[in-house]
Amino acid sequence: MALIVQKYGGTSVGSIARIRAVASQVAALRAQGHGVAVVVSAMGDSTDRLLDLARGLTPDPPARELDALLATGEMVSTALLATALATIGCPARSYNALQLPLETTGLHGRARITGIEAGTLEADLASGIVPVVAGFQGRAPDGSITTIGRGGSDTTAVALAVALSADECQILTDVDGVFTTDPRVVPDARRLDRISFEEMLELAGQGSRVLHLRCVEFAARYGVKLRVLSSFRPGPGTLICEEDPAVEAPVVSGIAFNRDEAQITASGLPDKPGTAHGILQPLANAGIEVDMIVAGAPREGSVDMSFTVHRDDFARALAMVRATVARFAGVEVRGDDRVAKLAIVGSGMRSQPGVAARLFETLGREGVNVRLVSTSEIKVAVLVDEPALEPAVRALHSAFGLAGTG
Amino acid sequence: MALIVQKYGGTSVGSIARIRAVASQVAALRAQGHGVAVVVSAMGDSTDRLLDLARGLTPDPPARELDALLATGEMVSTALLATALATIGCPARSYNALQLPLETTGLHGRARITGIEAGTLEADLASGIVPVVAGFQGRAPDGSITTIGRGGSDTTAVALAVALSADECQILTDVDGVFTTDPRVVPDARRLDRISFEEMLELAGQGSRVLHLRCVEFAARYGVKLRVLSSFRPGPGTLICEEDPAVEAPVVSGIAFNRDEAQITASGLPDKPGTAHGILQPLANAGIEVDMIVAGAPREGSVDMSFTVHRDDFARALAMVRATVARFAGVEVRGDDRVAKLAIVGSGMRSQPGVAARLFETLGREGVNVRLVSTSEIKVAVLVDEPALEPAVRALHSAFGLAGTG
Numbered sequence: 001m002a003l004i005v006q007k008y009g010g011t012s013v014g015s016i017a018r019i020r021a022v023a024s025q026v027a028a029l030r031a032q033g034h035g036v037a038v039v040v041s042a043m044g045d046s047t048d049r050l051l052d053l054a055r056g057l058t059p060d061p062p063a064r065e066l067d068a069l070l071a072t073g074e075m076v077s078t079a080l081l082a083t084a085l086a087t088i089g090c091p092a093r094s095y096n097a098l099q100l101p102l103e104t105t106g107l108h109g110r111a112r113i114t115g116i117e118a119g120t121l122e123a124d125l126a127s128g129i130v131p132v133v134a135g136f137q138g139r140a141p142d143g144s145i146t147t148i149g150r151g152g153s154d155t156t157a158v159a160l161a162v163a164l165s166a167d168e169c170q171i172l173t174d175v176d177g178v179f180t181t182d183p184r185v186v187p188d189a190r191r192l193d194r195i196s197f198e199e200m201l202e203l204a205g206q207g208s209r210v211l212h213l214r215c216v217e218f219a220a221r222y223g224v225k226l227r228v229l230s231s232f233r234p235g236p237g238t239l240i241c242e243e244d245p246a247v248e249a250p251v252v253s254g255i256a257f258n259r260d261e262a263q264i265t266a267s268g269l270p271d272k273p274g275t276a277h278g279i280l281q282p283l284a285n286a287g288i289e290v291d292m293i294v295a296g297a298p299r300e301g302s303v304d305m306s307f308t309v310h311r312d313d314f315a316r317a318l319a320m321v322r323a324t325v326a327r328f329a330g331v332e333v334r335g336d337d338r339v340a341k342l343a344i345v346g347s348g349m350r351s352q353p354g355v356a357a358r359l360f361e362t363l364g365r366e367g368v369n370v371r372l373v374s375t376s377e378i379k380v381a382v383l384v385d386e387p388a389l390e391p392a393v394r395a396l397h398s399a400f401g402l403a404g405t406g
Numbered sequence: 407m408a409l410i411v412q413k414y415g416g417t418s419v420g421s422i423a424r425i426r427a428v429a430s431q432v433a434a435l436r437a438q439g440h441g442v443a444v445v446v447s448a449m450g451d452s453t454d455r456l457l458d459l460a461r462g463l464t465p466d467p468p469a470r471e472l473d474a475l476l477a478t479g480e481m482v483s484t485a486l487l488a489t490a491l492a493t494i495g496c497p498a499r500s501y502n503a504l505q506l507p508l509e510t511t512g513l514h515g516r517a518r519i520t521g522i523e524a525g526t527l528e529a530d531l532a533s534g535i536v537p538v539v540a541g542f543q544g545r546a547p548d549g550s551i552t553t554i555g556r557g558g559s560d561t562t563a564v565a566l567a568v569a570l571s572a573d574e575c576q577i578l579t580d581v582d583g584v585f586t587t588d589p590r591v592v593p594d595a596r597r598l599d600r601i602s603f604e605e606m607l608e609l610a611g612q613g614s615r616v617l618h619l620r621c622v623e624f625a626a627r628y629g630v631k632l633r634v635l636s637s638f639r640p641g642p643g644t645l646i647c648e649e650d651p652a653v654e655a656p657v658v659s660g661i662a663f664n665r666d667e668a669q670i671t672a673s674g675l676p677d678k679p680g681t682a683h684g685i686l687q688p689l690a691n692a693g694i695e696v697d698m699i700v701a702g703a704p705r706e707g708s709v710d711m712s713f714t715v716h717r718d719d720f721a722r723a724l725a726m727v728r729a730t731v732a733r734f735a736g737v738e739v740r741g742d743d744r745v746a747k748l749a750i751v752g753s754g755m756r757s758q759p760g761v762a763a764r765l766f767e768t769l770g771r772e773g774v775n776v777r778l779v780s781t782s783e784i785k786v787a788v789l790v791d792e793p794a795l796e797p798a799v800r801a802l803h804s805a806f807g808l809a810g811t812g
Contacts, residue, residue: 069481079472087464
């Protein structure tokens with residue numbers, strides 16, 4: 001007799017047949033006696049289709065109107081899922097963000113959720129009705145429709161779980177859960193039964209695409225138990241929750257990686273305060289995110305600095321850095337966009353020294369050159385040449401004992 | 407410096423190119439100094455596409471969810487038109503029914519408009535912003551989305567014109583205005599510069615498809631000047647307004663016709679009170695609309711009765727009448743669905759006797775057999791064999807001098 005919020009993504013509701021299948025799953029959960037509220041994304045490629053319409057008019061549609069347009073995609077899915085549920089005898093009602101309302105800030109395209117009026121939904125649940133809520137959208141203070149950006153519907157689901165004090169927020173997707181690493185790269189990667197918010201945050205931050213960083217942050221902040229599971233196959237999925245102090249955390253829980261990296265290095269910079277700031281500030285002003293910043297020890301009065309940017313920003317960032325250092329004599333700027341980042345993540349690192357050493361030992365044995373390193377309490381991330389990425393991930397997955405049935 | 411509400415139908419906004427064209431027209435009107443509010447229908451076949459999705463789930467979707475689904479079609483057009491307007495420098499904002507709100511009764515699929523909160527729209531108009539409002543939809547008292555049925559967006563436009571005290575409500579469509587009759591049947595049919603509400607009501611009621619009856623009724627009740635004009639070609643269109651007492655009304659303004667007719671005749675009914683009621687009540691209970699009822703003079707204690715129904719209801723209605731009269735001996739029931747109705751309409755009939763006589767004379771000369779007649783103060787309608795319809799319309803169009811430049 002739990003209260004569960006389920007979120008189904010675009011591929012899960014990508015066709016009429018899929019919507020029927022989702023309705024059966026929801027109805028089955030309700031038939032077990034649980035209260036169920038559902039959040040849905042837009043069907044499959046419908047968001048792209050709407051975007052194409054707007055871009056047929058202008059490459060840069062007004063943000064308010066683009067949001068109003070895109071939000072219709074989720075409204076369509078909610079009405080269809082509520083219809084499918086009613087058809088199999090499960091009472092349901094669709095809601096868009098204006099109807100609840102689900103309040104957000106007014107920043108179109110990436111609004112923040114500020115509150116959900118849960119009264120209507122609670123009344124539905126009390127009457128055995130399944131509310132089906134449009135994800136990804138909200139109502140701005142001025143009554144406009146907003147969208148809440150990347151990871152949107154997952155975040156809607158977590159916010160709904162908070163507002164309803166739900167027992168669990170289930171993210172139904174096209175994978176079976178969170179894995180020790182991407183099974184396409186490491187065939188014996190293993191589904192994790194559970195993982196802590198902290199570890200999941202690091203994995204998401206380092207390139208795991210299962211859940212968006214923002215949704216995990218939101219769940220962690222409010223202590224909402226998240227479960228990632230497949231909408232295509234039955235299975236327990238992965239529970240993401242507070243660390244269980246009674247269980248010893250594994251040293252390494254998973255390996256995330258990311259190919260969208262590019263590295264920029266400036267050598268021979270004057271060893272003076274403000275040099276790094278002088279290079280990074282123009283990038284920040286241009287909205288370019290900088291990751292893995294390393295400044296080497298000064299040598300003969302000069303210093304080297306290296307950092308990574310998203311591959312899409314590489315050319316622009318490189319040109320900006322070159323422009324910035326033009327006033328210094330003898331500075332060399334190099335860039336490389338055939339690099340990739342990998343990170344091992346595990347709460348057990350806190351109490352287990354030597355994890356980084358084992359990582360370097362393993363990579364060294366594989367002949368993998370480490371270009372940059374950055375660490376946190378529960379993570380070691382390294383930048384490697386892109387061709388070395390997959391062998392490195394496989395070697396580490398095996399070295400840290402992640403394979404098998406755990 | 408007038409305030410004008412414009413309504414663009416589905417074909418007028420059926421593609422990105424069409425939406426651009428509509429935006430130019432709206433912007434041109436605004437550039438003349440007018441305040442403009444726009445109501446739009448869903449793009450071309452998008453409503454059919456949404457219906458197909460719902461019917462892929464069930465032949466009979468829940469009315470609340472079907473309305474929520476269909477209403478997204480108009481939301482898409484509003485966002486796109488507002489985008490197109492902004493792109494050419496005309497500030498615009500899209501609104502759906504929940505946002506205004508546009509309040510209706512709770513009868514899904516055919517809700518009645520009960521009120522429009524015009525404050526936001528007035529503020530926009532005062533700031534030179536063009537509000538773009540989703541037609542066809544409303545908000546039920548319980549916050550659900552409703553649709554307002556056939557002729558929906560036209561009715562939304564009239565309601566908006568009432569709420570804003572607009573000077574004129576323009577219905578932009580794919581014809582140049584209201585014609586003396588359908589130009590596809592009578593090539594020299596003439597566009598009317600103006601026509602009275604009363605005449606337009608009769609024409610709409612008798613089969614003219616230019617405007618929906620309900621929209622004309624609404625405009626007549628509130629004295630909103632309606633103008634029908636083409637969204638594809640420039641032109642003054644047709645103004646529908648109160649009769650101008652200073653101008654002598656034409657005897658006949660137009661000829662409407664309708665092929666969706668079927669006739670049912672029961673002969674030899676007992677000449678007793680309640681016989682007609684006994685036949686018609688079951689039809690009314692089944693939601694079958696009955697038109698052109700004629701009961702002949704009694705003959706030898708029995709009476710004949712004849713009426714028309716929509717062709718779609720013909721088989722069902724015929725079976726019901728047969729079942730009803732089964733208890734009377736000697737009653738014969740005949741049905742014919744190859745009939746059509748035509749009607750001449752004109753305010754001048756009131757003061758001009760002999761119009762019906764001229765109609766019968768013309769039809770007689772053409773050898774057209776009149777099967778039923780019904781009249782009002784400003785209309786004479788006759789039922790004829792379907793093959794005779796077009797020759798009859800052409801002969802009457804000429805006999806009443808409707809052709810030429812009028």
